[in-house]
Amino acid sequence: MTDDTTGFATRAVHAARNQGAASSRATPIYLTAGFEFDDFDHAANHFGTGAGFGYTRTGNPTIHAVERQLAALESGADAVLVASGQAAVVTALLTVAGAGDHIVSSTHIYEGTRGLLLDNLARLGIDATFIDDIGDPEAWRQAIRPNTRALFAESIANARNDILDIAAVSAVADDAAIPLIVxxxxxxPFLxxxxxxxxxxxxxxxxxxLAGHGSVLGGVIVDDGRFDAEKAGHNAPHLVLPGRGGLPSVASRHGGKARIAYARESVAPRFGASPSPLNAFLIGQGAETLGLRVERQSRNALEVARWLAAQDAVESVDYVGLETHPDHALAQKYLHGGHGSIFTFTLRGGLDAARDFVESVDVFTHMTHIGDVRSLVLHPGTTSHAHRTQEERDLLGVRPGTLRLSIGIEDVADLISDLTRVLEPAREAVA
Ligand SMILES: Cc1ncc(COP(=O)(O)O)c(C=O)c1O
Incomplete structure (x- = not known):
């Protein structure tokens, strides 16, 4: 294609083309906008059937490899990787709901998801009802309307560490022939x-x-592949009716995988929150060590939570790994290998003590992020939950002295010595 007769500009863009395939053991990073078609028919076939790779927004081998990996970790049938967690939630909800539809959601969810439901999806004509007592299946059942298209909740919720009774709420969703999205x-998926x-x-x-190192954003939707057109088709006309131009329905083409196929074919690429193949690689590489990290982080978190619970300066610790947590028994049923590493605790000294704490920690990093290998701290009352009323914050377990910790993989002795140093003056003030 290029030799010394081709011009400099041509050589610059073509000389590296078509390197011979090598068997890279790590997932190769296909950092490309698109893929060369073999011939005329190959292009037509790709556009006609979606087979193979044409353009990275609709499919990329690096991204697909990570999708397979994450689907396997979650025991799912298929997965779609997107650019952020927020994009994953949007994609999942727009895969099941449209204008005129309704979602029932737990109150105890990430504030960004709550805002999405209340501000953005509401403007698109998708209503939401919020359930406070998520442990009561009847509360979920009673909130379901004829136009409800999904139940939504978090398996472990911030800030109170509420645990979702997944089987009980799934049964309610199943009775209504709608999906539970968790x-x-x-x-x-390790826990x-x-x-x-x-x-x-x-x-x-x-x-x-999943990525684990605080260096990239990404999100994923994993589906069980058990969409039942006969039972649930009336709640998902966009999956069972023919598409635009008489295209056979998604369900007729993809069977049980209709939902995730619709997310892949229609929602994710059209709304456009595609992940970079480089970020996909970093997520996939991170996920390889997920179990090691989560096991260690959970162990560290339990030790830190126990230590905090024994301090005079600490009023309460909302960690589900502690026997005193109201959902501890439920956690024993659902969580295996640890209880996670994100939890809140509340200082008796209120806002002033919380301010001193975040400004004094050294090993802990003060930032709005979780699930990192590093231990992190944030004051939810003045950050993530600042726009809520104090009454709402109380309901969510966010008080003036409440701090959120995300425990990392450091040596736990160093975490506790950081906390000891910081809480020493608070202890003296309380005494
Ligand atoms: C539980 C939960 N879901 C979704 C998101 C949104 O993810 P992202 O920040 O990757 O968009 C977050 C972010 O903090 C989260 O904590």
Whole structure:
């Protein structure tokens, strides 16, 4: 293609073309906008059937490799990787709901998801009802309307560490022939795989534990592949009716994988939150060590939570790994290998003590992120939950002295010595 007769500019863009295939053991990073077609018919076939790779927004081998990996970790049938956790939630919800539809959601969810439902999806004509007592299946059942298209909750919720009774809420969803969508970001598939307990769809902010190192954003939607057109078709006309121009329905082309196929073919590429292949690689590489990290982080978190619970300066610790947590028994049923590493605790000294704490820690990093190998701290009352009323914050377990910790993989002795140094003056003030 290029030799010394071709011009400099031509050589610059063509000389590296078509390197011979090598068997890279690590996932190769296909950092390309698109893929060369073999011939005329290959292009037509790709556009006609979606087979193979044409353009990275609709498919890329690096991204696909990571999708297979994350689907396998969540015991799912298929997965779609997107650019952020927020994009994963949007994609999942727009895969099941449209204008005139309704979602029932737990109150105890990430504030960005709540804002999405209240501000953005509401403007598109998708209503939401929020359930406070998520442990009561009847509360979920009673909120379901004829136009409800999904139930939504988090497996472990911030800030109170509420645990979702996945099997009980899945049964309610099943009776209504709608999916339960579970945001499994805080738990990770190492601790619980919601699809094994009856949930239909799992979403993640892959920016957190899956990638693990706080260097990239990403999100994933994993589906159980058990869409039942006969039973649930009336709740998903966009999956069972022919498409525009008489295209056979998604369900007739993809069977049980209709939901995730629709997310892949229509929602994710059209709304356009495609991940970079480089970020996909980093998520896939991170996910390889997920179990090691989450096991260690959970162990560290339990030790830190126990230590905090024994301090006079600390009023309460909302960690589900502690026997005193109201959902501890439920956690024993669902979580295996640890109880996660994100939790809140409340200082008796209120806002002033919380301010001193975040400004004094050294090993802990003060930032709005979770699931990192590094330990992190944030004051939710003045950051993520600042726009809520104090009454709402109280309901969510966010008080003036409440701090959120995300425990990392450091040596736990160093975490505790950082906390000891910081809480020493607070202890003296309380005494
Ligand atoms: C539980 C949960 N879901 C979704 C998101 C959104 O993810 P991202 O920040 O990757 O868009 C977050 C972010 O903090 C989260 O904590």
């Amino acid at each position: 945001d499994n970001t805080l738990a990770t 619980v795989r919601p699809l094994e307990h009856g949930a239909a769809i799992v979403v993640h902010s892959a920016s957190k534990f």
